[in-house]
Amino acid sequence: MNPRRIEQPTTLPEALAVLRTENARPMAGGTDLMIERRRAPFDADEIWVALGRLYGLRNIRHEEGWWHIGPLVTHAELADHSELQRVAPFLPQAASLVGSPQIRAQGTVGGNIANAASCADTVPPLFALDAEITLESAGQKRTVSLADFFLAPYETIRKRDELITDISFPDLPHGSRTAFLKLGRRQALAISRLSVAVLVTGNETLDDVRISVGSVLPRFGRLSEAEEMLKGKPAHYDLFREAGRAGSAEAVRIAGRRWSTDYKEPVLATLIHRGLCIACGITWE
Amino acid sequence: MKLYPQHRRVDGIGKVTGKAIFGADQMPGHLLYGAVKRAGIPHARIVRVDTEKARNCPGVRAVLTAKDIPGAHGFGIVVPHQRVLADDKVRYFGDGVAAVAAETEEQARFAAEQIEIEYETLPTISSPEEALKSDAPLVHEGSNLAVEHRVRHGEGEKPPDAAVTLERTYRTQHAEHSYIEPEAIVAWPAEHGGIVVKGSVQNLFSTRRSLAAVLDLPLNKVQVIQTTLGGSFGGKDEAMTLLSCRAALLALATGRPVKMVNSREESFIESYKRHPYRLHYELGADKDGQLRSMQIDILADAGAYASTSQFVTWRSTVQATGPYRVPWVRTRVRAAFTNNNYTGAMRGFGSPQVNLAIESFMDELAEEVGKSPLEIRRLNAYRDGDVTPTGQQLPGKVTIVEALEAVARASDFERKWRENRARQKEAGAIKRGIGLACSYRGVSLGAEGTDAAGTLVAIQTDGSVTISSGITDMGQGAQTAMSAVVAEALGISLSQIRFLNTDTDRVPDSGPTVASRATIMGGSAAYDASIALRKRLLEFSARTYRGDDSDFRLEDNALWRCDERLMSFHEFVDKAFASGISLMALGWHKAPKTTWREEHGQGTAYFTYVYGANAAEIEVDTQTGQVRILDVWVCHEVGRVISYAQACGQVYGGVVMGMGYGLLEEYYQEQGIPRIKNFDEYTLATALDAPNIHASFLEHPDALSPIGAKSLGEPATEICAPAVLNAIFNATGRRIRELPASLERVLLGRQLRRHGIRTSLAKEAP
């Protein structure tokens, strides 16, 4: 499991410089990296660039109408952020459902995104927030939307020497409400079988609806057909039920049928339905 | 004897402060590390093993194959055919073919991977049904039928006529013990020849016998010492024998200590599992639900080696009909060899499978005849003096109804059961359910084998005491239970006792620590030693301080004459020692006789029985298949509670383990290839999943046990799963007959399977 070398840069430029070395790989909390690396014990030429001392990448701030979350913010920190709990509760909530206290203390949002597992729990809410990712390498910097960032499960456009240095999203439209639902096999340390993030805006009628899902699509995304069928309509239990079915059908169309589809299809419909109800304050039972 | 309401575990402080020394913590000087080259395919003939490359790897000190074994190649409690290192064939994915010792763990593992093995692959047998087909390839010479037991009870070839008949099939899965500490051992050449092996061994004397045979050494040159064990649940028997033999061979080959520790993945693929069963049940009953007959046919997956299948399935045979009067019974239990992980002892030992079946089946009968689960059990449950299908009249008090009534009352079962049933058809996604299950269980080994144990109690001249026993502690608390018995008999406090980990050179062979026999056997032996010491000491006091033996007693860490405190225990034993009194005694307890006639499965299977019941209340999300267990009410009749806190501990752990078996856990192999190798997907219940558990005990001190106590470890885990499945039926009206009741089974009624392995790390853009 041991890499040949672990570097602990204290500044971003230093980190980006080391990352240019061949076989260098960023390590944030290590909760994905360490586990996967155990499977190939003698792939030991790697240099791990431990990001832990880049303290500047570990805060949450609000500036000019945008929220910025440093990639090294841990799930525990995100879950406990009282301001975000107020403005976009589904994001801290998703973070609070990651793994266990130990994993939340160690795992980071940046690692969650960079690793690009389709079950990553913070990604669906970030998707619904229209988040953007800033990638930096020595001498270069680019900002892309989350939609452009992911290619496939465990595949992103991030180049080997690029670091995620910022995760940002604009202020939510006035009157937005959110919901996040995670379905796992147990109450803690559960890999999401399915997750759904919902953001709705509007009073009498739904002005904006965003639904994004985890653990179903080959690349993260939103369910635009279900979103569209709700816009401009008043919130209603039955309508949401229909939207759930439509959203689930859309997801299956995108993903194709797999071994798990017989289960996920009806349950995704349920979760979308419930997510919409919860966001709009309608009892779903 | 008086009851100790609460006490601290004698091994507790060491464990919670990190001072306990587990197998992998051992760090003797000059240590080498061992690693194993495993088959990685389920079934093949070995054509050639090339170790050349491995020998030349950096740091390597020895590379061994079966050819280098001086004694027996195989071991096994029933059939000694499990190879220390495979010679002719590999029979499952986890079989070891060669072992390496090197200066570092990485070097050893690397070198092991360099061993080249040429195989002639053979067809894989992936289920016992396949194994028993007439044209099936053989796993071992002879036959794939590993075991067959029968019970024949009641006259006539055909079952008596019955108004109601019912026929059902249930299935259970492979389950992993999931001890928190994977297998670990250090072996080193002994001072005067022979070998010392120290590590996480459960059954030291069976491991020692195998070591002696494999190394071709007399038993007195093989010393097996136990380190503090991080759990076992029946799992550190053959799995540890295997590791011990390999480490010992490497140690003798190199003349240096060799350490071997399985990674979690190695532990998953190599270690034995709980037997999956297919259970076919047929019954005949009166129209009110009174049982008339039962025909049971069970097929178990023995996996690649015989292990303890013989005994596991035998217990199933005896207990298959549950704690119910059935006048006519025909039971057949078979196990077949396959190319899956071998299966063996695991907490419950053949009972959780049959309990799942019979307890579901009783509920299905209740449904059929329009009775409640409690009514059907009341009607059929054993009463005092009833005779089991093996022809044994139940000894002592039969408390199954008492236990059932206790959990039914505490959980308000009847009311909830009726209300939930009425709500099944109502709107709403979340449904409540409550379920009942009960069992009777034979205590200790029964007719499986010799049942005797020894415990050594040594009072020191300062009044402190050491205890050692052939019965081992694996985390279940045996040391505390035995200490409590000694403390009580000598009138001293628990804090004065130190319990020594078991060492085969220092204590008598006491058989394996299995079958919930630690308290009753080890504890009774401890009692035997303590009363011998007490007698000796009181005789001495009568002689010295004049009086009658009966005027003196030991209590509150002191010697008393009637109501007069004469002196402290410390002063007293010091005086006794000075007068030449021996302060050490070996206690020995032999269990009452059992008998068995295999042909018709008749006999006194176990010398006594315990009884217990669970009621589980749950919530089912009928739109996602999620089941939450809210409360479990538990009642066990255990003879006598030795330590209340520990008894509750057994119940809490047992229920959570049982719920994992019922809802979550499955070790899944696809064509002999393990698809689940770690705890990411082998989902144990976590603390957040654990329900409220309400434990209660019935005490009827058993005349057949010197300390009155019987068993609890296995009873505590064997009936939670059926109670939960019965509760799911109560909530939804749909019955699940296969374990685990996963999300998919609860929602769709069937399991879905992923092919291949889950990966979890990002690839980068080119």
Ligand SMILES: Cc1cc2nc3c(=O)[nH]c(=O)nc-3n(C[C@H](O)[C@H](O)[C@H](O)COP(=O)(O)OP(=O)(O)OC[C@H]3O[C@@H](n4cnc5c(N)ncnc54)[C@H](O)[C@@H]3O)c2cc1C
């Ligand atoms: C027991 C357990 C339970 C878990 N449960 C959950 C769960 O419930 N939900 C969930 O979503 N996840 C879960 N995870 C997965 C994991 O904890 C999360 O994905 C976590 O957010 C990863 O963050 P990390 O900082 O540990 O990443 P690391 O392991 O350090 O890195 C992961 C990957 O991201 C790269 N990386 C990290 N930071 C950066 C950066 N700033 N820029 C570029 N690349 C970077 C690394 O090179 C690596 O490829 C669990 C893991 C474990 C071990």
